Amino acid sequence: MKAVKKIGFICIAILMVVVTACGSNNNSKSPSPAADSKDGNKVTEQPAAADPFGKYKDPVTIRIGQGIDPTDKSLPQGDTPENNQYTRHIKEQLNVDTKIVWQASKGKDYDQKVNLAIASDDLPDLVIVNDAQLRQMVKAGQLADLSEVFDQYASPAIKGIIEKTEGRALEAVNFDGKMMALPNVTARGDAVHTMWIRQDWLDKLKLEVPKTVDELAAVAKAFVEQDPDGNNQKDTIGISGPQAGGKIHANFITSSNNTFGLDPIFSAYLAYPGFWLEGKDGKPVYGSIQPEVKDALAKLREMYAAGLIDREMSIRKDAAEPVVAGKSGIFFGPFWMGYWPLPDAIKNDPTANWQAYALPLDKNGEYSPHMATPSSQFLAVRKGYEHPEVALKLLNLLVRDEATFDVSVTLDHYPVRIVYAPVDEIEFTLQSLQEVLAGTKKPEDLNIPGYKLLVDDANKVTKTKLEPYDKNDIQYWNTDDMGAWSRLYSIFVGGKPLMEKRNEVYSLTYSQTKTMESRWANLEKLETETFLKIIMGAAPLESFDMFVEDWKKQDGDKVTEEVAEAVKK
Amino acid sequence: MTNRGFEKHYYLMLLPGMVWLILFSLVPMLGIVMAFQDFNPGLGIFKSEWIGLENFKYMFLLSDSKTIMFNTIYIAVLKIIGNLLVPLIFALMLNELRVIVMKRWIQTIVYLPHFLSWVILSGILLDVFAFKGPVNGMLTFFGVEPILFLARADLFPYIVVGSDVWKEFGFNTIIYLAALTSINPALYEAAAIDGATRLQRLRFVTVPGITTTIVLLAVLSLGNVLNAGFDQIFNMYNPLVYSTGDIIDTWVYRAGLQNLQFSLATAMGLLKSVVSFVLIVISYYLASRFANYRIF
Numbered sequence: 001m002k003a004v005k006k007i008g009f010i011c012i013a014i015l016m017v018v019v020t021a022c023g024s025n026n027n028s029k030s031p032s033p034a035a036d037s038k039d040g041n042k043v044t045e046q047p048a049a050a051d052p053f054g055k056y057k058d059p060v061t062i063r064i065g066q067g068i069d070p071t072d073k074s075l076p077q078g079d080t081p082e083n084n085q086y087t088r089h090i091k092e093q094l095n096v097d098t099k100i101v102w103q104a105s106k107g108k109d110y111d112q113k114v115n116l117a118i119a120s121d122d123l124p125d126l127v128i129v130n131d132a133q134l135r136q137m138v139k140a141g142q143l144a145d146l147s148e149v150f151d152q153y154a155s156p157a158i159k160g161i162i163e164k165t166e167g168r169a170l171e172a173v174n175f176d177g178k179m180m181a182l183p184n185v186t187a188r189g190d191a192v193h194t195m196w197i198r199q200d201w202l203d204k205l206k207l208e209v210p211k212t213v214d215e216l217a218a219v220a221k222a223f224v225e226q227d228p229d230g231n232n233q234k235d236t237i238g239i240s241g242p243q244a245g246g247k248i249h250a251n252f253i254t255s256s257n258n259t260f261g262l263d264p265i266f267s268a269y270l271a272y273p274g275f276w277l278e279g280k281d282g283k284p285v286y287g288s289i290q291p292e293v294k295d296a297l298a299k300l301r302e303m304y305a306a307g308l309i310d311r312e313m314s315i316r317k318d319a320a321e322p323v324v325a326g327k328s329g330i331f332f333g334p335f336w337m338g339y340w341p342l343p344d345a346i347k348n349d350p351t352a353n354w355q356a357y358a359l360p361l362d363k364n365g366e367y368s369p370h371m372a373t374p375s376s377q378f379l380a381v382r383k384g385y386e387h388p389e390v391a392l393k394l395l396n397l398l399v400r401d402e403a404t405f406d407v408s409v410t411l412d413h414y415p416v417r418i419v420y421a422p423v424d425e426i427e428f429t430l431q432s433l434q435e436v437l438a439g440t441k442k443p444e445d446l447n448i449p450g451y452k453l454l455v456d457d458a459n460k461v462t463k464t465k466l467e468p469y470d471k472n473d474i475q476y477w478n479t480d481d482m483g484a485w486s487r488l489y490s491i492f493v494g495g496k497p498l499m500e501k502r503n504e505v506y507s508l509t510y511s512q513t514k515t516m517e518s519r520w521a522n523l524e525k526l527e528t529e530t531f532l533k534i535i536m537g538a539a540p541l542e543s544f545d546m547f548v549e550d551w552k553k554q555d556g557d558k559v560t561e562e563v564a565e566a567v568k569k
Numbered sequence: 570m571t572n573r574g575f576e577k578h579y580y581l582m583l584l585p586g587m588v589w590l591i592l593f594s595l596v597p598m599l600g601i602v603m604a605f606q607d608f609n610p611g612l613g614i615f616k617s618e619w620i621g622l623e624n625f626k627y628m629f630l631l632s633d634s635k636t637i638m639f640n641t642i643y644i645a646v647l648k649i650i651g652n653l654l655v656p657l658i659f660a661l662m663l664n665e666l667r668v669i670v671m672k673r674w675i676q677t678i679v680y681l682p683h684f685l686s687w688v689i690l691s692g693i694l695l696d697v698f699a700f701k702g703p704v705n706g707m708l709t710f711f712g713v714e715p716i717l718f719l720a721r722a723d724l725f726p727y728i729v730v731g732s733d734v735w736k737e738f739g740f741n742t743i744i745y746l747a748a749l750t751s752i753n754p755a756l757y758e759a760a761a762i763d764g765a766t767r768l769q770r771l772r773f774v775t776v777p778g779i780t781t782t783i784v785l786l787a788v789l790s791l792g793n794v795l796n797a798g799f800d801q802i803f804n805m806y807n808p809l810v811y812s813t814g815d816i817i818d819t820w821v822y823r824a825g826l827q828n829l830q831f832s833l834a835t836a837m838g839l840l841k842s843v844v845s846f847v848l849i850v851i852s853y854y855l856a857s858r859f860a861n862y863r864i865f
Contacts, residue, residue, distance in 0.1 A: 112826055119831055121610045136829050140611030235701070244807050311700045314807055315719045317692065521828035522631060528808045536720055538809060 050152035050389075052396045056095040060387050062394075064416050065117065065124040066103045067110040074410045085406065086414040093401075094393055098415045106412075118142065123382045126391055126416045129181070131172070131253055131511050134378050138180050139517075144381040144388045147179040153389045155396040157449070161185050161420050169375040172511060182391060183375035184418035189335040189426035190256040191372030193263040194497040195360065196337055198329045199473060200353040201228035213268045213299060213360050216330070220308035223329035237322050239303070240331035241313025248314075248531055249273050251524075252507040255372035259333035260319040262300060262309075263370065267505070268360045269296035272370050273531070275507040276563055284508050284563045286556065288527050289548040297544060300535045314532055320344075326352055335426055335494030339486045346474065353474040358497035368503035373510035377418050395420065403452040422450045429454055430495040433461050433488075437469045457491070460484040465492065472496070513562035519555045526550060604836040624836035633820065634837075641816040641841075644726050644797040649790045651734040652741055657783065659738060660745035661775065665767070676746070679739035691804035694732055695719065725810040733801060744786065745779060752778035785860040791852035795845045817841045 066081060075084055087098040101124050104113040114133055117123050123142055137143050154162075162169045162185060169183040195216075202209065202219070205226050210216040220238025222228075229236055242248055242260045249266055250258035251274025266273055271292035279285035287293070303309050310316065310328070320341035322328040326349045335356070345352050358367040379395070381388045399420050402411070411417060422428070428451060435441040436458045443458035464484045466476045472493050479485050512520060530547040533539035599614065604624055606617040628634050659679070666672045682690065696702055698718040705715040718724055752775065760770045799818035806814040817837060825834030856862040 115826055115829055118829070119610050121613060132829060136610075140609045142611045311717060314809065315695070315699075315717070317695060518627075518830060518833070521824065521830065522633070525633075525808070525811070525823075529811050532808050536717075536809060538720065538722065 052153050052155040059095050061097045063099050063101045063125045065127050066100050067106040068103045070105045084413050125382050125385045129378050129380050138175050143180050144383045145178045149389045153392040157399050165374045172375045181378035181380040184377045185374045186419050187421040187425040188423045192369050193332050194356045196331050196354050196356050199355045201329050216360050217303050237310045237328040238308040240328045241310045243316045243319035252510050264332050266296045267369050268362050271296040276509050294544045297534045304535050336490045338490030356494050356497050358500045366503050371504045371506045379418050426495045427498050430491050464488050508567045515559050603832050604839045608832040624832050637815050637817050637820045641797045645794050647730040655734050656738045656741035660742045664749050682736045683740040687800040687804050720809045722810045722813045725814040748779040748782040781860050788852045788856040792849040795841050
């Protein structure tokens with residue numbers, strides 16, 4: 001009997017590995033941690049009216065749906081997603097009981113669960129949704145209006161962070177002047193896709209860091225042909241591409257964290273597929289149907305045919321796998337690659353020297369990345385829920401006390417957590433830490449409201465970053481504390497390109513219009529299919545022109561008009 | 570048998586099955602009305618706006634509709650043919666095998682993939698057909714350029730059908746083998762005495778003996794003409810092969826569960842159900858006519 005049980009366990013363990021191997025990444029949550037420490041002035045006891053941190057007299061229960069990470073093992077023995085240090089803290093501070101009505105693994109599964117909840121009109125009290133879901137729920141009249149609650153209950157810290165987005169965050173949740181959900185605010189670093197490259201391979205083959213797309217192609221060619229991993233086999237990939245179900249480029253709906261996309265190559269041609277741009281006549285145009293995209297596709301097609309881009313892009317189940325295995329030389333992603341997938345890569349090969357650059361440059365010699373909306377996740381409250389203000393109280397508490405939490409239990413266990421980070425968190429942290437290393441600042445000088453991990457970072461940086469401080473190569477890092485390494489490597493290596501000058505390109509809108517709700521899926525499919533086929537050589541480059549016409553015909557023009565209408569407002 | 574009390578508890582045993590059927594098959598049929606509505610989950614199926622055939626009109630405007638209809642039927646028909654013929658031939662071959670132990674072993678081994686889910690099998694297949702996978706390894710050995718199989722829209726349906734037949738033929742073989750055991754051995758003896766060769770015995774004793782089973786299986790599989798296998802294709806396809814690999818079920822999944830177009834997805838699903846229903850009625854008629862198969 002015991003043996004049977006054991007086998008059962010092993011089977012489950014194997015299954016878990018398989019499941020997570022398939023399900024991880026791409027939707028990998030941005031680890032850029034939420035922000036804001038205690039806002040210095042502790043709110044003095046206000047009378048009952050509207051206290052952002054007020055404790056309820058009688059216990060209030062929240063029924064929530066929670067996204068979880070199936071591989072997470074950070075909960076101590078005996079604790080559960082419903083009863084852990086965070087929920088106990090909430091109970092203690094607010095007298096709020098957490099009840100999880102369903103959980104699903106983060107990403108696709110979670111989205112699907114929310115979609116089902118919407119369709120069956122069986123919503124939890126509080127739920128985190130994306131833009132499309134938010135729109136659907138507002139249309140279905142399923143959500144509570146949070147305008148008043150927000151005014152009364154949002155803590156100054158949260159209001160401050162939201163203000164810093166210059167209206168972008170509030171715009172995303174504004175429906176006819178009503179605030180229908182609470183928007184998150186993420187650091188700008190998530191939006192900028194930089195070039196990650198194996199510096200040790202470059203050095204070995206005596207190559208320079210490629211500045212332009214042509215140089216990039218030359219380096220990729222060398223990576224493929226000159227056996228940079230030295231195993232006498234032609235088994236290396238020049239540039240990694242997206243995995244099955246991944247996106248070739250970010251778009252206005254999912255505008256950040258498109259790891260393994262080919263965005264920087266498009267940007268180098270001043271092509272911004274998936275984004276809404278201002279046309280020559282000042283009217284909005286859709287980025288994907290612009291002639292620059294054709295140029296970029298032509299180049300990508302040429303590079304793919306020459307074997308410089310992963311042959312199995314968009315078919316591979318896990319794009320990170322060749323990076324981890326030391327078989328890929330270049331990929332594109334945001335700053336936080338030090339959290340994933342690089343830790344596994346350097347465990348495999350401690351000399352894998354991944355460095356990030358704000359490259360390749362466009363024809364004007366500038367780096368012109370597309371930028372994201374700071375708000376892509378929303379905390380929504382079910383219509384008819386008696387205590388809509390609980391949503392704000394939970395977030396107030398999170399932002400105030402996050403610095404005091406023991407984050408060895410992942411913050412994902414905080415009920416319905418959405419990220420609040422100052423937009424410049426990464427750049428500011430990097431600057432401050434450099435000053436700490438230079439000795440011009442002490443960790444205790446860095447207790448600045450909003451940047452809650454800064455002091456902790458400053459304390460760890462001298463242990464983790466080895467001299468010389470001006471070099472970021474992998475041999476100048478101490479990897480004993482992988483947690484600290486992940487964060488600091490992300491900030492020093494991934495954050496460095498963020499300090500450089502760039503031409504930011506924003507989409508005119510980051511949310512869907514009415515016609516898009518029913519037509520966009522079809523248009524997007526048309527686009528993905530056409531672009532992939534062109535790049536991978538299954539369709540001629542000229543099919544791009546066909547696509548432009550089809551796109552316009554299949555209600556694309558109508559959508560464009562609606563965007564023009566929406567932007568005017 | 571006239572004892573009524575005796576019959577009653579048989580009906581009682583039927584109850585769980587009936588409850589299941591009503592809850593999970595009949596009640597959800599109410600949802601069909603969504604196909605004729607602009608379904609709004611907040612209002613539910615009773616109050617959502619009625620838009621008649623609007624969804625169907627849009628559905629037929631989409632260039633996708635024709636593609637997925639064709640793909641579904643094409644892949645399903647190939648699967649039906651493959652799943653009838655391959656196991657039949659295999660069963661006949663296995664039946665001629667004299668060494669019983671060997672026969673049992675083979676039977677069990679070919680039966681194994683049937684128990685693996687497509688989620689797992691598709692992962693394995695993706696690796697097998699990968700650019701550096703074993704199949705391409707073999708091709709390069711013979712001097713052929715490696716092929717990116719799963720990106721080739723022209724090959725995808727055959728990979729799907731081939732792998733499905735490979736997965737299921739062991740199971741279907743068993744059905745045929747069962748039919749083969751029901752053939753009276755006296756017939757073989759008589760044929761042997763009359764001087765029939767092995768091939769002749771196969772042709773004139775074995776094949777006629779299992780014709781009813783073949784016809785029955787063939788006719789019943791008609792009801793599956795619109796089932797091209799969601800879980801298999803969903804786990805194996807990618808945008809590059811949408812043109813030949815996207816089927817009704819995967820399309821409905823994307824429209825309804827990923828893109829929240831509930832009404833459109835329902836309309837497509839309803840169309841599929843209606844066509845399937847007609848086919849099942851036809852297949853039942855044919856089955857009762859040619860194979861004496863009756864439920865009622």
